[in-house]
Amino acid sequence: MSGDPQSALVMPDLDPGILERRSDIVAQLRTLVPGEGVIADENEMRAFESDGLTAYRQLPFVVVLPETVEQVAAVLRYCHETGLKVVPRGAGTSLSGGALPLGDGVLLGLGKFSQIIDIDYDNRTATVQPGVTNLAITKAVEGNGFYYAPDPSSQIACTIGGNVAENSGGVHCLKYGLTTNNILGLQVVLINGDIVRIGGKHLDSDGYDLLGLLAGSEGLLGIVTEVTVRILRKPETARAVLIGFPTSEDAGACVAAIIGAGIIAGGMEMMDRLAIHAAEEFVHAGYPLDVEALLIVELDGPEAEVSDLLKRVEKIAKANKASVVRVSTSEAERDTFWAGRKAAFPAVGRISPDYYCMDGTIPRRQLPRVLSVMRELSEKYGLRVANVFHAGDGNLHPLILYDANVPGELEAAENFGADILRLCVEVGGVLTGEHGVGVEKRDLMYEMFSETDLEQQQRVKCAFDDKGLLNPGKVFPTLHRCAELGRMHIHGGKLPFPDIPRF
């Protein structure tokens, strides 16, 4: 996506006290992270001015690329003392602007943390630094028949630190869970420079579940400097089946019927006509072009199980008006089936100058309603939409096609997107399934949460970040000072609850 710089986006006010001390601050940071670790040159900083949500750009105040946890701690301690904001960054593939820099904040890149520290097959864990890419973990263990289950489509590039911060998913999370379900331990540096360990190689951390809280916290609570993940033995076999339908409603009914029959597939993905055609033109996956919706269902496990389930899925598909059913007969063919799906975003990028990727989740049975309203909205805004879903768990990725060079189209795309997300919430779903709130969905948070809900979340942030220095301007639509949030207004004195049963 390209185009119009953040017309509507309001970020926290720049701190003039920080801006005027820039050269001093840069010099201080250089003493903490010597060598090439501090980038202050405008041209060199350009590479960091946006993440995967490229509609928004901002040159960082300064970029710092530490190499050791001690350096991270020293930088954070300095920022805490100085009142300097910090934006963590992994590979910068976030689609919600989570890693969008601040003009008066340090952009803290974790890319140099690229070591795999420990692989323990007996305990089925891998401990890695946060800058290791998602795919590199699987590559490191696949020789022994293992893999790391969550597999975002961006897995070649995105880092495990970014995955933890976004609680990323992938096409296999229906059966194997999201990042939060697949991590066991973290090392985290708090904003005051304190280093903590949470969990380890054992299951379930003791005390409050900080691991669960850090997962999906979008860099607002601490800097992740080490991650211990669960690795799994690769299933004996995996086979995929392509199923084409005359309508999206039929495809949706088929998904419900498969799950209703007690089958939890390894992956269950759906594409609509526009997405099918774009993907087919791009990677020639052999997708049928005369269908309105396509499902890819993958079954994995022992051969005996997979072949039995495949038969049942085929039967269910036919009962749900499938017009095409094709089972992969080789590993190569299975990869081809997936290639189209995994390249769906760039494929859509080829048929439109720009596209805007949404990420709502809905209860699956609401799919027909959501699709039909989406068609109406598409007409209303005069913009096409291609649909790619993680159908098994109701996570939609509508891709809104627009041209940033046409005045008003970006704005229309954003409004269209916001309408879709409001609809998701209205039918019982949520604003974001795996891409995060970031700056993108920040101002829609009131669609889902009350002021009280959001204040409680911000109090949790205060427990980690008393001065609000970690990634401010993301996730929360309005920022409150911690002292203000801590106040309580309760007046007592009345006779307590005459009606409540007491014993």
Added chain:
Amino acid sequence: MDILKPRNEDECIEIVKWAVSEEQPLEIMSGGTKRKLGRPVEAATLVDISALAGISLYEPDELVMTAGPGTSLVDIEKALQENDQELAFEPADYGPLFGKTPGATTIGGILAGNISGPRRLKAGAARDHFLGARAVSGRGELFKAGGRVVKNVTGYDLCKVLAGSWGTLAIMTETTIKVLPAGQKIFTVLVSDLADKDAATAMAKALGSTFEVSGAAHIPAGLTPGSGTDKSDMAVTALRVEGIGPSVEYRASGLVELLANERECQIIKTTDSQKFWRNVRDCSYFTQNTNRPLWRISVAPTDGPDIVAAVRSRADISAFYDWAGGLVWMEFGSDPAGDGGAAIVREAVNATGGHATLIRAEDDIRAGVEVFHPQDPVLAGVTARLKNSFDPENILNPGRMYGGV
């Protein structure tokens, strides 16, 4: 003691507001089976939320259920069974460990304690299946956490923090959980007579195989489940596989082949398997002497046997292993130091990493030692601030987890 039994959310809010203004700490209880788990709570008022019960939403093909925290697990499991579904994290009934009759556990208590059974090692813990909640904080404010769909990264995942918070952060008034299809068949491969360390090796081998083991436990010789009659005079290592028939049969025989040179193997089928794993889940081996200190120790699976050996060299204990060795249940036969064995257990666990919880001990012991694993000062600071962010006046179950928390 004053007992209040709210019938709805509004009454919960009213109670907490009163407690805050009168500075009256509250003890929060649902089914009450785990009331003696944790440090003793000093509160003159008990809030019994068991009336906030009932399944308000169950959509089998959406794999989701919403229920009041006081809903009995028996009722939930009955509804699920009718649709061939289950709670995949296999919630345990700890009631009998404390001398209570089985079946009193509620979903609120299970989630508040993050209680999971043997399948935890494959399917995740209670917290992994906890999708959404409505809850009243210690500020007397109703807030919502999560939602009803599995894929949700909208804001902080507060359900995770409520799970395992033992009622110290908020009173849950409604819970939404993920449900899953139950396995049609359950087979268990039993390997006899392995020493603890060899059992851990065998279990690691099984878990590292493609056979999708959903339970891995080792019961040393001499342990008898309190509820059953089968006397075990030989150690038994058990590996469970679940799913559709042909797959289960294939995987069970695959495991037998894999472990054949360890010792003699035997396969037990669905009904016997269910009984066996229920005993492991509920820790039925230690329900006879409810005055004896009992520990639940979570460590890296390969460290389990070393920890048991280290403690055994200094104390009179019985222990068995779940989670492939990663969960050790340990009962002290005697308690000469009067600390429930805390010093010895924690020393052993700290040498490897992990944590130990004193699940059961007399009140005076639990008042004197840390029941949950002591935290380092930085972590303790985060814990205290997190508690404060939900419950600034320390009204809800004060001191149940740690001093002041």
